[in-house]
Amino acid sequence: MSLSQDASGQAARHAELCQDIDDANYRYYVLDDPTLSDAEYDGLMRELRELEESHPELVGPDSPTQKVGAPITTDFTTVEHVERMLSLDNAMNSDELSAWGERVEREAGPGSGYLCELKIDGLAVALLYQNGRLVRGATRGDGRSGEDVTNNIRTIAAIPTQLTGDEVPELLEVRGEVYLPVKSFEELNAALVEGGREPFANPRNAAAGSLRQKDPRITAQRPLSMIVHGFGAWEGGEQPQSQAEAYELMRAYGLPVSDRYRVVPGLSEVGDYIRFYGEHRHDPEYEIDGVVVKIDQRAVQRRLGSTSRAPRWAIAFKYPPQEVNTRLLDIKVGVGRTGRITPYGVMEPIKVAGSTVAYATLHNASEVKRKGVLIGDTVVLRKAGDVIPEIVAPVTGLRDGTEREFEMPTHCPECGTELAYQKEGDVDIRCPNARLCPAQLRERLYFVASRNALDIEALGYVAATALTQPLEPDEPPVRNEGDLFHLTVDRLLPIKSIVREQRTGLPKIDDSTGEPKAVTFFANKAGEPKKTVEKLFEELEKAKRQPLWRVLVALSIRHVGPRAAQDLAREFRSMDAIESATEEQLAAVDGVGPTIAASLKDWFAVDWHREIVQKWRDAGVRMEDEGAVGPRPLEGVTVVVTGSLERYSRDSATEAVQDLGGKVTGSVSKKTGFVVIGDNPGSKYDKALKLGVPILNEEGFQVLLENGPDAAKVVTLRVDE
Numbered sequence: 001m002s003l004s005q006d007a008s009g010q011a012a013r014h015a016e017l018c019q020d021i022d023d024a025n026y027r028y029y030v031l032d033d034p035t036l037s038d039a040e041y042d043g044l045m046r047e048l049r050e051l052e053e054s055h056p057e058l059v060g061p062d063s064p065t066q067k068v069g070a071p072i073t074t075d076f077t078t079v080e081h082v083e084r085m086l087s088l089d090n091a092m093n094s095d096e097l098s099a100w101g102e103r104v105e106r107e108a109g110p111g112s113g114y115l116c117e118l119k120i121d122g123l124a125v126a127l128l129y130q131n132g133r134l135v136r137g138a139t140r141g142d143g144r145s146g147e148d149v150t151n152n153i154r155t156i157a158a159i160p161t162q163l164t165g166d167e168v169p170e171l172l173e174v175r176g177e178v179y180l181p182v183k184s185f186e187e188l189n190a191a192l193v194e195g196g197r198e199p200f201a202n203p204r205n206a207a208a209g210s211l212r213q214k215d216p217r218i219t220a221q222r223p224l225s226m227i228v229h230g231f232g233a234w235e236g237g238e239q240p241q242s243q244a245e246a247y248e249l250m251r252a253y254g255l256p257v258s259d260r261y262r263v264v265p266g267l268s269e270v271g272d273y274i275r276f277y278g279e280h281r282h283d284p285e286y287e288i289d290g291v292v293v294k295i296d297q298r299a300v301q302r303r304l305g306s307t308s309r310a311p312r313w314a315i316a317f318k319y320p321p322q323e324v325n326t327r328l329l330d331i332k333v334g335v336g337r338t339g340r341i342t343p344y345g346v347m348e349p350i351k352v353a354g355s356t357v358a359y360a361t362l363h364n365a366s367e368v369k370r371k372g373v374l375i376g377d378t379v380v381l382r383k384a385g386d387v388i389p390e391i392v393a394p395v396t397g398l399r400d401g402t403e404r405e406f407e408m409p410t411h412c413p414e415c416g417t418e419l420a421y422q423k424e425g426d427v428d429i430r431c432p433n434a435r436l437c438p439a440q441l442r443e444r445l446y447f448v449a450s451r452n453a454l455d456i457e458a459l460g461y462v463a464a465t466a467l468t469q470p471l472e473p474d475e476p477p478v479r480n481e482g483d484l485f486h487l488t489v490d491r492l493l494p495i496k497s498i499v500r501e502q503r504t505g506l507p508k509i510d511d512s513t514g515e516p517k518a519v520t521f522f523a524n525k526a527g528e529p530k531k532t533v534e535k536l537f538e539e540l541e542k543a544k545r546q547p548l549w550r551v552l553v554a555l556s557i558r559h560v561g562p563r564a565a566q567d568l569a570r571e572f573r574s575m576d577a578i579e580s581a582t583e584e585q586l587a588a589v590d591g592v593g594p595t596i597a598a599s600l601k602d603w604f605a606v607d608w609h610r611e612i613v614q615k616w617r618d619a620g621v622r623m624e625d626e627g628a629v630g631p632r633p634l635e636g637v638t639v640v641v642t643g644s645l646e647r648y649s650r651d652s653a654t655e656a657v658q659d660l661g662g663k664v665t666g667s668v669s670k671k672t673g674f675v676v677i678g679d680n681p682g683s684k685y686d687k688a689l690k691l692g693v694p695i696l697n698e699e700g701f702q703v704l705l706e707n708g709p710d711a712a713k714v715v716t717l718r719v720d721e
């Protein structure tokens, strides 16, 4: 390629990038309806900047690298800012941050201190206060002039229309970020979709779209808020010498200033702040996309000055994006351990937050509706840390009419049984084939091994699949969880099984063959048991000695989670006692109630359920807790605890009473046996006095536990009347 051809190619690419970025700016800043993700946009900007660095002759005043925001082409009146509102330069990693820090310290000298604050993902506004009165609110626009949104700004509760204090500046131009709390964003989108309108792609666009409404009454309905992050003109009143001083003055005027900013001496502390919020990114109620680092001293800020686009004394450290755009290829459903059907999105695989994502959860059919996503949509996909990837919203600007609505299937994807609601009023539709549905069996077996149940580490998802639905042999060694404790080594060795993706239950595909991945899970190449076999048997032995409540949880009885199981075990002490208890007796247990009681009765009424219990019992699984025949000296006694005790937490006090057959409740009545008071007892103490209920201090409580109610009556506090 000749030199001139190369140059014209670069110029063409430059023009193309400028055009694409201008288009994206328009969609983002004017329409509040971007079609690119921020990551894609930043990629284009980066390419443009690199191109301009190697070909400075291409840089013109109209290049997006030289400008702030987008030209204003809206229905709002245009107003000029008193001082220009700039954007920020970015550092994408710690090297770029150090390079910036070294540069400013070289030019300005070290030791002026850095102010660190969160980079809120909202939209910048300028508020003009004259003698303390809010006279104007405007968007950033192109930095010189913005849109007059005064009436809309006035609807935001966090923004005072009148500053407080006697010595407010004559003229103050406050800058800050208007945002919509993440939670409100989800609610707003749901309401928009419900009303047949298009949802916003993310909280930032929702905030921008809500503020930039022609009708301020609509803005007023959106729970927007604001946080101050700077100022322009500041005439009269006390003059701040530093950014932090300015914030504290503005806080005193009644403006919303964050508690999360810090002034630190050097770059290493800046690094600590960045790391901290990298790990606590979702603590604030608003979305953040990074940290802004500013030189704190205003004298130094002035010395460093600004470029046409951004101050030299500040930099935005951007966190890796957690949101990307990708296609929602299909919506499928998975089957849970109780037969519950949950839809999930099949995504065009994409890398986000360090891993490739191909599936995203959608929780239930109404969630799909609430989010307003259609199959075929480009969607905003979010993956935050270890959290399961989630679809945020569709990018409606990219629809071409071929998208279609998701319809809930009528039959189970794994066993073909017709789906049904188990009870009237249920939210979730289920596969009723609990006994034989391979999906439910696999999920239940996997659950038996989970940490909340019997905690069998060697029994993971692959093993659960291999045991319940092997490719070979034909007959699975585990037909239901009853068989688990009757396994033998020779039944395990021949097993060949496909590997399933835990989140969806779908077979994993072997990249080299394109076929589902199959493994011989328990035997090595020589046909001998792998290490995991020995481990499995060891852990099965251990599992047999787990306490009763874990055994109960492992049975996958609807509504019987660890809490309820513990309450049941404490009260009844044995599986037999629970099985033979009446529904009323079950429901009377503290923390159990009628729903769980009915569910238990239903469960034990099924033959094959009782068989599971029997098989476990035969194999030596523990079916009763010690102390089953222990004394219950507090039987029929109700205790209320108020204030803080020295030797007991609220939970351990409750447990101590329950272990002796007593009951702990939250409110005092005539039927209350004793009220135990610690430090700072509340209104329950007064009520006990009024009703004449016996009152115990901590020593008296000890007597109650050790010697019973009669002994405790003797040591009740005598209250002088």
Ligand SMILES: NC(=O)c1ccc[n+]([C@@H]2O[C@H](COP(=O)([O-])OP(=O)(O)OC[C@H]3O[C@@H](n4cnc5c(N)ncnc54)[C@H](O)[C@@H]3O)[C@@H](O)[C@H]2O)c1
Pocket: 024, 025, 027, 028, 029, 034, 035, 036, 037, 038, 039, 041, 042, 068, 069, 086, 087, 088, 090, 117, 118, 119, 120, 121, 122, 123, 124, 125, 140, 177, 229, 230, 292, 316
């Ligand atoms: N997806 C798209 O199509 C598209 C289009 C245009 C812009 N964008 C996004 O916007 C970015 C560029 O926008 P920008 O020019 O507003 O720059 P920016 O968002 O990178 O940084 C400047 C802005 O940060 C905000 N900010 C938040 N907290 C702040 C704080 N504590 N101190 C100071 N400022 C704070 C202010 O609004 C300020 O104007 C891009 O990197 C991209 O992420 C996306």
Ligand SMILES: [Zn+2]
Pocket: 335, 412, 413, 414, 415, 416, 417, 431, 432, 433, 437, 438, 439, 440
């Ligand atoms: Zn099924």
